[in-house]
Amino acid sequence: MKKILVVGGGDGGTIFANRLARRAPKEVDIEVIDKSDIHYYQPGFLFVAIGESSREKISKKRAKLYTKSIRFTQAEVEKIDLDDRRVILKGGEVKSYDYLVISTGSTINYDDIPGFRDSVNHFWTLDEAEKLYNRIKDFKSGNVVVGIGGLTYKCPVAPLEIVFLIDDYFRAKGIRDKVNIKFLSPLERPYGPKLPSKIMTEEMKKRDIEPVTFFTVDRVDADRKKVISMEGDSLSYDLLILSPPHKGADVIFNSGIGDEEGWIPVDKHYLNVKGYDDVFAVGDSTNLPIPKTGVIAHFEASTVADNIYYDLMGVERRGIFDGQSFCIIEMGRALASGQVSNYYYTESPGLIPSRILHLAKLAMNTIYWTCILGGYI
Amino acid sequence: MSEIKPSITVDARGLSCPGPLTSLIKAYRKANVGDVIEILATDPGFKPDIEAWAKRTGNEIISIVDEGGVIRALIRVTKK
Numbered sequence: 348m349k350k351i352l353v354v355g356g357g358d359g360g361t362i363f364a365n366r367l368a369r370r371a372p373k374e375v376d377i378e379v380i381d382k383s384d385i386h387y388y389q390p391g392f393l394f395v396a397i398g399e400s401s402r403e404k405i406s407k408k409r410a411k412l413y414t415k416s417i418r419f420t421q422a423e424v425e426k427i428d429l430d431d432r433r434v435i436l437k438g439g440e441v442k443s444y445d446y447l448v449i450s451t452g453s454t455i456n457y458d459d460i461p462g463f464r465d466s467v468n469h470f471w472t473l474d475e476a477e478k479l480y481n482r483i484k485d486f487k488s489g490n491v492v493v494g495i496g497g498l499t500y501k502c503p504v505a506p507l508e509i510v511f512l513i514d515d516y517f518r519a520k521g522i523r524d525k526v527n528i529k530f531l532s533p534l535e536r537p538y539g540p541k542l543p544s545k546i547m548t549e550e551m552k553k554r555d556i557e558p559v560t561f562f563t564v565d566r567v568d569a570d571r572k573k574v575i576s577m578e579g580d581s582l583s584y585d586l587l588i589l590s591p592p593h594k595g596a597d598v599i600f601n602s603g604i605g606d607e608e609g610w611i612p613v614d615k616h617y618l619n620v621k622g623y624d625d626v627f628a629v630g631d632s633t634n635l636p637i638p639k640t641g642v643i644a645h646f647e648a649s650t651v652a653d654n655i656y657y658d659l660m661g662v663e664r665r666g667i668f669d670g671q672s673f674c675i676i677e678m679g680r681a682l683a684s685g686q687v688s689n690y691y692y693t694e695s696p697g698l699i700p701s702r703i704l705h706l707a708k709l710a711m712n713t714i715y716w717t718c719i720l721g722g723y724i
Numbered sequence: 725m726s727e728i729k730p731s732i733t734v735d736a737r738g739l740s741c742p743g744p745l746t747s748l749i750k751a752y753r754k755a756n757v758g759d760v761i762e763i764l765a766t767d768p769g770f771k772p773d774i775e776a777w778a779k780r781t782g783n784e785i786i787s788i789v790d791e792g793g794v795i796r797a798l799i800r801v802t803k804k
Contacts, residue, residue: 416759485799498746498749498750498753500748532747533746533749534742534745534746534773535773535776535777535780539741539742539743539746540741540742541741541769560780561777561780561781563749563753566751577753577781577804578780578781578782578803579803636738636739636740636743689741693740694741694769716777
C-alpha cells in the first residue's frame with residue numbers, strides 16, 4: 348500500500364484525496380494534514396459580505412468531508428523536505444510518503460501596500476467578509492471605491508462581483524443616489540480579458556459605476572482617507588474595498604521550494620513539482636500563470652489524482668491539465684455572466700449576463716459540498 | 725549606438741492577456757526612476773496594451789521589437 352501525504356486540506360487537497368481514495372481504495376493510505384479543522388466555501392465570502400449568507404452556512408468540519416479510508420490530522424506543517432521525502436510538523440513529528448501533494452494555498456501579504464491592513468475592507472477571509480458587511484449595512488452616503496489592490500490575488504473576478512452586488516444593495520436600501528461608486532483597475536479596462544471586460548464596462552455604465560483605469564494602488568493614507576496610485580493620482584473614499592496582495596504559504600518559504608512570492612514551480616500539464624516525479628502541487632500554491640481559483644484547484648486535483656491512480660495501476664495513460672477554467676461572475680439583479688478559458692484559449696467572449704448563470708452560481712453553493720469536494724466530477 | 729542595459733528583466737513569454745502587463749506593473753512597483761525594464765512577451769495584444777500604459781503613466785518606451793514572435797520592449801521608468 349502506498350502512503351499518500353496531502354499537505355493542505357482546501358479545495359485541491361480535499362478533491363484530490365477523495366477522488367483517489369475512491370478510485371484506488373486498496374492501493375493507497377491517504378493522510379491529509381491541515382492546521383484548521385474547519386473548511387470554508389470561499390466563494391461564499393462574497394455573499395457573507397452583503398448579508399446574504401453566514402459563517403454557519405459556508406463552514407463545515409473538515410473531518411466530515413473525507414471518504415472513510417482517509418485520515419485527517421490537524422497539525423501545522425513546519426517544513427517540507429523534498430529530497431529526503433519528509434514532512435516535519437510543528438512539534439517535531441516527521442511524516443514520510445511515497446507521493447506528496449502540496450495544496451497549501453495562498454496567504455494575504457498586507458505589507459505589500461502601505462496602509463492596507465488598517466484602512467481597507469475586503470472579503471478574502473471570512474472574518475473580513477463579516478467586517479465588510481457591518482460597514483455596508485451601516486453605510487448612509489459617500490464615496491465607495493472598489494477595485495484591484497494587490498496584483499497577485501485570488502479570484503480575478505471577485506472585485507467586479509462585489510461592486511455590482513454593492514450597487515444592488517444600496518439600490519434596494521434606497522440610498523444609491525447618495526453613494527458614488529468607482530471601480531479601480533491598474534489596466535486600461537476594468538477586467539483583463541478584453542471581451543468579458545466589454546460586458547463589465549457596459550454594465551457599469553448602466554448602473555452608474557465609474558471605472559477608473561490605469562490606477563495602480565501604491566498606498567493608502569488612512570488619515571486623509573485617500574487611496575494613492577503609482578501613476579500619481581489619488582481618490583477620496585469613505586469606504587474602500589480592494590483585493591489584498593497574496594503570497595504563498597509560510598511553509599513554502601520555510602522549505603525553500605517556491606519562487607520569490609512563494610509560488611511553487613510545477614509542470615503546467617502534469618503539476619509535478621519541477622525536478623520531482625513523486626511530488627505534486629495544486630491550487631493557489633503553484634506558480635502557473637492562471638487565476639488562483641477553486642475551479643482551477645478542482646481540475647488540477649482531479650488530474651493529479653487520476654495520474655497517480657494510473658501510475659499505481661501500472662498503466663501508461665496520463666491525463667493532462669490544460670489550464671481549464673470556468674468562472675461564473677455574479678452581477679447582482681439576479682444576473683450572472685461567465686467566462687471560459689484555458690492555456691490556449693484566453694480571449695473567449697464573456698457570456699451575456701443571464702438569470703440561468705445566476706441560478707448556476709447559487710446551485711454551486713450546495714453541490715460544492717457533495718459532488719465537487721467529493722471528487723465525483 | 726551603444727546597447728541599453730536593462731536593470732530589470734521580466735519574462736512574460738507564454739502569458740496571456742493581461743499577464744504581461746500585470747507582470748510589467750509588478751516590476752514597475754519595485755523599480756526606481758531611471759531604471760530600464762526589459763519585458764519579453766508572446767501575447768500579440770501586449771504591444772497596444774503597453775503603448776497605452778506608457779502613454780497614460782508617462783513612462784518612456786525606448787523600443788518595442790518583434791523578434792520572431794517574441795515582443796521585446798524596453799521601458800525607462802521616468803515617473804513614479
